[in-house]
Amino acid sequence: MTVHALALRLILALSLLCFSAGAAASAEPRMIADARAMRLAQSVAWQRLLHYRPGVWGTPVSEVDGEEFFLAPTGKHDPEAELEATLNAFLAPVVPGHEDAHALCRFPARRFFLDERLHLEGRLHAPTCPALAVYNAALDPEAVTIVYSANYLNNPASAFGHTFVRVKRRRPAGNTEPSERLDFGVDYIANTDTHNPLLYAFKGLTGLFPGVFRFHSYEYKIREYGNSEARDLWEYDLALTPPEVRLFALHLWELFATHIDYFYLTQNCSYHVLAAIEAAAPRIDLLSSLNTVVLPKDTIKALFTVPGLVRDIRYRPSLRSQFRGQVARLGPREKDMVERLTHDPTAPMPSNFSIVERVRMLDAAVLVLDARLAKAPKSGKNANIVTARAWLVQRRDLLSQSLPPAPPISAPLDKAPERGHDSMRITFGTGITSQYGNGFATFGYRLALHDLADPPDGEPELSQLQFLDTHLRYDIGRRALTLDSITFAELLALNPLTRFEKALSWRARAFGVRLHDRGCATSRSVGRSAPRPSTQPSF
């Protein structure tokens, strides 16, 4: 994490300590009257800024759950009361030494919104807001990008993928640092407090974990997802206007100071990232295109429902994809040499290899070792790998510093997440069985997500992830409706076995199925299956 990221975190923490309800004051009656006349509390922009959505009875309820987010006692359910309380708090006197606690400093996005409509400047105090000033200077946003971190079943926590935001900083004059080092990655995550898998699942599904917005340097996020977790990143630059980008950053400041209960299947990382975008750009409607169950991939597809919203797409291959891509470019003799180099970095290269070929092989060998290091960062074998890698880098530098590294691997456009099929599936079928000698009709419903025979675009080629896959069967001759099978959960990860990769393939599932053997005539069985990992190339 960079120094400015740490400084920003510290400022946020200190400002949270200072937060307290602002002293009550009475807004100018004219201001309140104007807000009422303009029906600001009912405006889409205000409702989104406060994250109001229609509740069970159709009345607005804010999805934000932290009490500190509301200035009116009834603010969670009453947009108008919250707006008027906000105006009152904005007019409250500033307590010297506690400027950061003033509503003007705590809710800069609300101030931005109200000022645009009620022209408040000149009628408000002007607290210095030291913490907010540091935040604004550190963030200095120029653009906003949604980042999709691909799912990779060998890391089950990433089974559905993840979306987060890259806030691109304005590059200071003369700064030549890579933009990844300057930018911030912001995500909404569950603040978990248990390692018990059952409790974890229960609390995650029922919203018992508080969800919080957190930021890191973008470089850290790349290392976390792209290197350690072997997940490709897809970046979607959003065509937001400069005021929308600014409002987004100010709104993040408001959200950093509170929490929103985290629901894994519905109000999750992807949902609230889109909600924050909608709050900053009310002209954009994203959440309405989502199903009740929200998966990260769905939110990427939602971006494409707004024409022109996605300005540019970039693919950032994980370390694993980079090494696979580079190795795939090599011929058999070169692969043999790369394999030898990974075991013995001092191995001599045959003289009939050209300089370009040698550099290419050394680069590939370094990537192979990088991928091994990322896979087991704390393994005891790592000292040897680090030494071997250093040797290879030195040999490469001695050979030629003028030759550029191999060109980046091209983006697998057919695997872009927006090209994938939707998450839920229904199936209609008809067939014939030898068991009763007659026909049947089937109906199936699957909550999520993908099996090996589903349309392959936008999905990992060799993994299967299914939840609640249910099949009903109507037997025409017997006139009987039966539950034919139900898969509660299934995870299947197939890994290629090559000279450079030895990851095991595995599958686990919990299911119920109607058996058709002599061990029990057409009975239902419920089971758990956990195949032992295979050491053979499969599928």
Added chain:
Amino acid sequence: MADTYVVFSGALDGIGGSLVRVGVGPYAGLRVRLPAKTIALLTGSLSYLPAQRLRATYDVRAVVRSSLGKDVAVGVEAAMQPSSLEVQLSSYLYF
């Protein structure tokens, strides 16, 4: 792959006549990407059922599924178990 599973059912004649079946055996498959966004998938498992009246069972499945668009597919599926052979035509809608 090596497949291990445990299933429970009141109607099962499982281990020692109980309602528990345990199966162990190989599980394998072949997936082929055919032209026109079509995928053929063949999977099969052979399970040894230790200490059970039925000594072994198997399950062989073949699927050929073709995408008609991003969210629509059609396919043919066949499944074979000791007491049944089934063939069905299916349509798939993703939403």
